[in-house]
Amino acid sequence: MNTIEDTIKAIDAMAASLLLTEYASSRPDLIELYERAKSKQWSAADLPWETPYPARGLFVDERMLSLYGTPYYQAMSPVRRAEYNRLETAWVLSQFMHGEQTSMLVCGQLMAALPELDAKFYAASQGYDEARHTEVYRRYVGERLGLVYEIDEQLRFLCDTALKAPDWAMKLVANQVVIESLALGAFKTLFEAAQDTLLAELLARVMQDEARHIAFGRLALERALVECDEPTRARYEDFLATCTQMMYYGFFPAAVFRDLGLDDVPQLRAYVNASEQRRLFRSNLFPQLIPSARSIGLITDRTIGRYRALGIDVA
Ligand SMILES: [Fe+2]
Numbered sequence: 001m002n003t004i005e006d007t008i009k010a011i012d013a014m015a016a017s018l019l020l021t022e023y024a025s026s027r028p029d030l031i032e033l034y035e036r037a038k039s040k041q042w043s044a045a046d047l048p049w050e051t052p053y054p055a056r057g058l059f060v061d062e063r064m065l066s067l068y069g070t071p072y073y074q075a076m077s078p079v080r081r082a083e084y085n086r087l088e089t090a091w092v093l094s095q096f097m098h099g100e101q102t103s104m105l106v107c108g109q110l111m112a113a114l115p116e117l118d119a120k121f122y123a124a125s126q127g128y129d130e131a132r133h134t135e136v137y138r139r140y141v142g143e144r145l146g147l148v149y150e151i152d153e154q155l156r157f158l159c160d161t162a163l164k165a166p167d168w169a170m171k172l173v174a175n176q177v178v179i180e181s182l183a184l185g186a187f188k189t190l191f192e193a194a195q196d197t198l199l200a201e202l203l204a205r206v207m208q209d210e211a212r213h214i215a216f217g218r219l220a221l222e223r224a225l226v227e228c229d230e231p232t233r234a235r236y237e238d239f240l241a242t243c244t245q246m247m248y249y250g251f252f253p254a255a256v257f258r259d260l261g262l263d264d265v266p267q268l269r270a271y272v273n274a275s276e277q278r279r280l281f282r283s284n285l286f287p288q289l290i291p292s293a294r295s296i297g298l299i300t301d302r303t304i305g306r307y308r309a310l311g312i313d314v315a
């Protein structure tokens with residue numbers, strides 16, 4: 001099984017670093033976002049790490065577990081339900097942690113590769129945000145939940161694309177549009193389900209930062225997409241459509257089911273796909289991602305059918 005360490009070792013392509021000779025400020029919109037980022041910094045130490053554990057060991061509302069309401073869940077004893085609750089929460093938060101570390105690395109690459117100094121400043125501030133996010137998830141998963149899961153195969157594909165992209169615009173599409181939107185949608189879903197007040201507070205703070213990161217993607221890409229040639233633009237559009245399809249069906253906590261001794265994967269996939277958790281995730285993700293991607297030209301008439309085929313509202 002691949003781990004995030006394998007992913008890191010596999011990086012063999014990245015955008016060229018640009019040491020700029022032009023120091024004049026040209027992007028007041030990015031500077032404003034950078035100033036906001038600096039004024040909103042917080043520390044992992046600000047979180048109430050000593051909060052007592054949630055009642056009955058249920059970290060999230062059981063109705064938001066991917067197998068809730070299925071015969072598998074009904075057959076579990078209360079002790080087994082609590083264990084499943086901890087394992088699935090650990091799996092979800094492990095994915096967040098792997099995604100955050102990836103974003104931190106991509107920010108380092110963007111800092112080097114972006115062609116405007118104001119954008120480099122912002123990428124530097126975001127890198128610090130992502131370091132803090134990786135830190136708080138590492139602590140929550142390691143100390144509170146006591147186990148870390150490997151990276152999901154589909155998430156690894158997204159992370160690899162962002163890390164290995166040879167041009168900065170593709171890195172922005174992968175990291176600032178796809179991974180950030182996915183993160184915000186998934187964080188919101190878990191926030192709404194959280195029964196551990198420490199988890200809810202942690203997610204609320206991280207989400208405030210992620211909203212800025214999405215805004216950066218939009219501002220940094222708008223002009224770049226207008227200026228790039230058609231084949232390049234088509235490549236970005238196709239990538240977003242492929243990722244949207246992947247995110248629609250979502251990630252599958254195979255390792256959790258393996259640890260629970262459940263092995264009927266097709267049946268499990270069908271249950272997960274029809275779960276309330278998945279429905280809520282879609283409703284937290286797509287209404288934010290789709291209009292934003294459409295407004296900057298990442299969804300055009302050429303690819304719109306792929307979204308409609310999934311039943312996603314693309315006005
Ligand atoms: Fe983050």
Ligand SMILES: [Fe+2]
Pocket residue numbers: 103130180209210213
């Ligand atoms: Fe982020």
